[in-house]
Amino acid sequence: MTDKISVNCQARLSEAITCLTTMFRDKKFVVVSLRPGKDRTLDQNALWFAMYDRIAKSxxxxxxxxxxxxxxLHIGVPLMRGEDPEFRQGWAESFVHLDYEVKLRLMGPCAMFGPDGFPVTRLFNRAQGCMYTDRIVDEFGPKGVHFADLLSEVAA
Incomplete structure (x- = not known):
């Protein structure tokens, strides 16, 4: 059982303390790791979902x-295949033979991979996440989808 709580307000701090207290009371042994800073994946995920929403509307x-x-499927998988030999091998062994519709379906919520679908973006490091963002802009910008306002919020 692993819990990850980002503390960014008094309520989340209280939640973390309650969770730690409960876990200690139930298990008697608890390992705690702390680090300052924001969870960058939350910011990237928020940006990507705003971009997906903009693309869907445009x-x-x-x-x-x-x-x-x-x-x-079209941006994240090629990025990971180019960046990670283990991902490339796993994709070749398990997914390359599947029909396009099946691959596309597995990228979203499904019984096999859960609510987030096949893990692609959650495997990214920071640099890969930035490349993914840039490639989305590169693909959809020429199709008339504008992201300047979303990207300027991230830079601020």
Whole structure:
């Protein structure tokens, strides 16, 4: 059992203390790791979902989840195949032979991989996350989807 709590307000601090107290009372042994700073994945995820939403509203690709699946498969998977030999080998052994529709479906919520679908973006390090963002802009910017306002919020 592992819990991760980002503390960014008094309520979240209280939640963390309660969780720690409960776990200690129940298990008697608890390992605690602390580090200062924001969880960068929360910021990146928020940006990506805002981008998916913008793409969905600006194109005829479907809803946010359709766009998310598309981006994971068409942008995230090639990025990871190029960056990670183990991912590339696993993809080749397990997924390359599947029909396109199956691959696309597995990128979203499914029984096999849970609510987030096949792990792609959650495997990214910071640099890969930035490349993913840039590639989304590169693909959809020329199609008339504008992201300047979303990207300027991240830079601020």
């Amino acid at each position: 194109t005829e690709m479907g809803d946010v989840e359709d766009v998310r699946r598309y981006c994971k």
